[in-house]
Amino acid sequence: MPTIYIDGQAYEVEEGKNLLEACLNLGLDLPYFCWHPSMGSIGSCRQCAMVQYQNEEDTRGRIVMGCMTPVTDGARLSLKGDTASEFRASVIESLMLNHPHDCPVCAEGGECHLQDMTVMVGHRDRHYRGLKNTHRNQYLGPLINHEMNRCISCYRCVRFYRDYAGGTDLAALASHDHVYFGRHQDGVLQSEFAGNLVEVCPTGVFTDKPLVNDYSRKWDLQSAPSICVGCAVGCNTSPGERYGRLKRIQNRYNQQVNGYFLCDRGRFGADFVNSESRLNFAGVRQDDGSYQAIKADDALSQVASLCQKGAVAGIGSPRASVEANYLLRRLVGDSHFCSGMSDVEHALVQQVAEALSTTRAVSPSLHQIESADAVLILGEDVSNTAPRLALALRQSARNKARQMAEDMRLEPWMDAAIRNLAQNQYSPVFIAGVHESRLEDIAAASVSLAPDDIARLGFAVAAEISGSHLPGLGHLSTLVGTIASALKAAKKPLIVSGTSLMNSAVIESAVAVVEALLSEEKNTLLSLSVPECNSMGVTLLDGGKGLGFNVLAESAAQGDIDTLIVLENDLYRRAPTETVDQLLGNIKQLVVLDSLDNATLSASYLALPAATFAESEGTFVSSEGRAQRYYPVFVAEDDRLASWQWLSELGQVLGLSGFDQLAHFDQVEQTCADEIPALSGITAAAPDHLFRNRGLKIPRQPARYSGRTAVRANVSVHEPKQPVDNESPLSFSMEGLGVGQPSSLMSYSWSPGWNSNQSIQKFQNEAGGEIKGGSSGIRLISPGEGAKIESLSVPDAFHPSNTDLLLVPVYRVFGSDELSRQAPAIAELSGDAQLVVRSENVNKLQVADGDGVVVVVDGSEVVLEVLVDDSIAEGCVGFTMGMPGTESLVIGIGSMVSLRRAENWQPRKPQLIATDNPNAPSPDTRGQRGVPYV
Amino acid sequence: MENSLREKVLTRNIGPDLVPADMESYEANGGYKALHKVMSGMSPNDCLEVIKASNLRGRGGAGFPTGMKWSFVPMGDKCSPGHKYLVCNADEMEPGTFKDRLLMECDPHQLIEGMILAAYTIQADRSYIFIRGEYLVAIERLEQALADCYKRGYLGNNILGSGYDLEMHVHTSAGRYICGEETALINALEGKRANPRAKPPFPQVSGLWGRPTIVNNVETLCNISHIIDKGAEWFQSLGIGEDSGTKMFGASGHVKNPGCWELPMGTPIREILEKYAGGMADGRKLKGFLPGGGSTDFLVEEHLDLPMDYGSIGSAGSRMGTGTMIILDDKTCPVGMVLNLLRFFAHESCGFCTPCREGLPWTRQVLEDIESGRGRKEDLETLVRQVKYIGAIGNTHCALAPGAMEPLQSALKYFQSDFDAHVEQGCCPYTQGERV
Amino acid sequence: MSQQLIQSDVALSAEETRQIDAELAHMPQKSGAAIDALKIVQRHRGWVSDESLIAIARYLEMSPETLEGVATFYNLIYRKPVGKKVVLFCDSVSCWICGCDGVKQKITEKLGVDYGETTADNQYTLIPVPCLGACDKAPVMMVGDDLHTHLDNEKIDQIFAGKLSDGEGS
Ligand SMILES: Cc1cc2nc3c(=O)[nH]c(=O)nc-3n(C[C@H](O)[C@H](O)[C@H](O)COP(=O)(O)O)c2cc1C
């Protein structure tokens, strides 16, 4: 390890780092702006200046940028000396030339890296007397607010947006001190990662628009460690609450999972917590059909008496916690519990769980995914089904560049240099999907194929790797050869697939490829996506023992079910409307626990208001197989209760055996872990409620939390007693110790002098490394002995028909997911359900983009708007899965359907976002165009 | 031109009438002899050795030894497969610089021959002339000359039967001083915003499209064919002092005979100013001068007997830069002159790094205040601070900003009283506030 | 998803695409021809409108933002309409020493425009340019493709006399 001397003191530092990283890792405060641990160095802000001396005799030294200078053994440096300090202060003073003095009204105020750095360098008096440059702001859509005057031109935004996330519609415009970061013209930012600009920007240029519209200072937010419910990736979040409203979601750093970044579905979709259609009180249906709110106790005893009256069955949910599902299953009994997924979906997730625990391949964390040097994606449109995973794949594609850099002895953090060196060369990424993917720009090759053909492609690659050959591939055989040899040549190949196409052969083919690679002694990764935040958890719980949805419907039809309890699940999203109607018609009473109004809840006899993820604790298991805990950010209002609590109390009211030992969360979890071998690890996901941080609880409120009394001043000026959290080591107060705890208990990050999210580096063992207490979550699934591949399962090739089309699901990052659609900002972006058709089929029907088309599935008819997309596989037609109006199409996935032009279709307005203004002038760079000196 | 001892090398085809040399007249005067010589038997390494031995230093401003620069290009097996590039830097936007234009307009083949030889030496297969968009005449003549070369087999595949292939293109810039900085130039050639790149890696190993690239100034490249033709010793003998060869020197401002002359390296400044530029214009006295373009430090009367070579000018506290001098006379306001330059540099900042992007406009603002009589005493301190923070190489991402500070820092040294007078009198003593 | 507010039907002409293709021939990436393409289109159309910019971006398979970033970086790409001829007036150091400020004032009076403005008859747009590399003949300017040297008030009268009346008839 090299030794460096900073201000006379010797330090051992890690090789291959730059001086800025080295300083931060040593706990020294060196200010910076443009450098980012995930994005490396470019040397634009010049803030991280240090003085480097040539040798002991050299007393003058010269200024170097910490982020651009590698550590070298024996280097002599000064951080504190006047030369460097004065220069750093001058950089801040320069940045303040054009920066408005608007901290009091700036959304970034109080968590602003520029504020922190200004204080850190000690700059105070401004000498500049000229005018400030001003800019026109742009409308960037419902998620992001733009305030260009605050820009300090650190280039972080475009580096994240373009270089890291592959976006193209944000750029640095103009030059000299007129540099402008924006779009070509006003309009919605197209990247599904745009929300990260809020955190990446060190000032208040890009801010969280929903937060700005319903504003609170960071120091007034109460936060808790949480897990995103947007998809099954399991990103770690830190939601912030005030006045009982969820104000925003911030990234919670987990090196293994989401690192520094979230997708916009996760960041902005959680707003459903504040929805108008939240259920606040228990309700019971009256004879006249209306609901009457009733007291929680009454509701419980009513449910109890229903349960005592006859046979009870329960339907769990892939979006409810492991604990709630467990309690429901225990309440109704294994054989009366259904996982809550359709049979097809359940079987697929089961297949994934089995595959991951039998194959010898590792189910990788996103961090591991980023280290893959060849990728084959089979069927899963990850940009829409697991967006954060797609962002990780973008980084793995850059391993080619990293390799080239290493060969030239460039340090991995020399970001610009590496990009210039590699230009558009990527590690091989191959994509087979039913339509074009947003990862197209990094793909070595991509094909659109019908699902069965995707599986065939996978099996063929597997065969090729093992030296045999799958016949009948036609024009794909060259591609198969290319893929096979690229995977074989890789050090760490990764195969990505998942359940979204609802095709088990696709998943099996992915397993076949990894097994073939493993036989070649390859260190192979297999990442399989599943649909929802706890699809994996409920599947591991069920273990294949539960009732299938159809069997349950069947037994209802036999009259074997009197009361059906549905946990956080809109059954109408799982099965065709008629099927659900029939099921509900065949039972006597429907009891529903849910947080938001939906069709199933509306059909219930008795409804119990469930707390959302933000008001309850629980465990989710991600598609990786990682169990992670989330905690209530705030106390549920009114009669809302966590589902596990409702069920626990119900069991107690019913006097069921053992339920007296299930009153607390930890007890539920422990019992579940004891009883279900596949879930035995969940207790290790986070410490239990007895954990104390040096004797203290962990605060949800930051030390600067203010105005607690003022909130209720109109009611009483006395400070109310803070709620007590008996279920976790967290407290609903600012008292306690928020430093040094395990990362699963990090409510927020703050460190003296570091008020922005950049403070996270104070909690990491090194910049961009693990949180000191370890990455949160525990992996429940470990590789097995090797999966058996049935060679017989290779499906037949798909032959397009002249009349009918194969129905395939198409996913939308904004729209396909049930809960995030209830967030107004996401709803604005998601638009209506669509039918995705190739132009030749559109032409046959004589319709155009925006016209209506009738799809005939299984006798029922659905009318949808047409979107022409020639990237969809030949012979296939797609529909936007999960969007209202498409429920009855789900059952038709994989079958042939016929289309017909819809008469009397009212075309909707063109897909412009409400607030888009096509007449808005361009950014004020225009004022400068072609007019130097003015 | 009266100097009979002086051998014309770069300008031997340039007569007083400025008629451009076409292929015929260029060849008639010994042109493409060096090319034939190389293609019929000199190896790339032979060429490199000659250039190294000649001690040719880059004429683009920094004076880096050309042979050494070329020797960093990976050759043979050490180079990964792919293109290599030679780029001629013909961006000439340094204020007060007007030498490359002349060389290109009047003798385009001399540049092209030099480029072919340079490209051959580093085994580049593609080459570009990156030229200012405003140089329309030069562009047209270079295009014509290139076409003639392709016709003759001097460019294209299998040049003169040697098996060596080279493409050459003219790229016209869309206008930006920073494009002259070699890594910014490379970004411009890639169709990008011309922000300079961080070094390392140096372009010699990773430049245009990530491939090994050499960027040389027009004048540097114009020397190559002569050195190959007549040898390193001959070239060394051309210079008077330490440095080899001849150099294009110029003078602009209020001298009797502004212009550009080819003279031996090391010609004394006084000789250039008095003999060639004809001395100061009537009624004007010399106050100071920038020896090599707008980003060099002022020198004054006491430096007139220095020889124009890299070392001498450097030890006097300035840089030889491009060798084209800008003369400040006693009737012109030094503050105004520095302000003019700062306006230019602030506008031409690429906007990438903070000290330059923000610091130069700030400096300009302060100078505007001073020049227009709104200056305060503390503004002078601000200027000193700015020079300190922006002026040091390494404080900024590239050399533009330090260059921009050079005239200011030396003006503060030599013309301090002028700055004071502006502040004290509340106006420009030279124009009494008329000019600004 | 992608939506373009400015519906650009302004296609590139056959001649423009031919010239762009010639540049593309020696580019490893399409985006490499961005500056050339902007200049080519500007040569044909006088300036680069939003519509032209989008058409070029589409042709080079890059986003309008990326191309806009390039277009707005360079001084000689005009993103606003200019007159028939652009007057590139050098106000850099040598010309300044030699009195270009006075000449500039003369032009402004003569043409009735300041920097960045276009004459009422749409003949000339006045733009400052840093150093035209003709410092020995200062002050200098370019009018369209022609370089004019040793400028003084008389010269300005001459240069713009005939031409202005062509356009104005006054
Ligand atoms: C801001 C800036 C502008 C420059 N402009 C030019 C220029 O216009 N022409 C030129 O030849 N070199 C220019 N240079 C120098 C080049 O970066 C580079 O050093 C030179 O082209 C190398 O050629 P040489 O080795 O032949 O001198 C400039 C440098 C800087 C920092």
Ligand code: SF4
């Ligand atoms: S010093 Fe910085 S801002 Fe200025 S031109 Fe160089 S890189 Fe650009």
Ligand code: FES
């Ligand atoms: S952080 Fe080092 S230059 Fe910006």
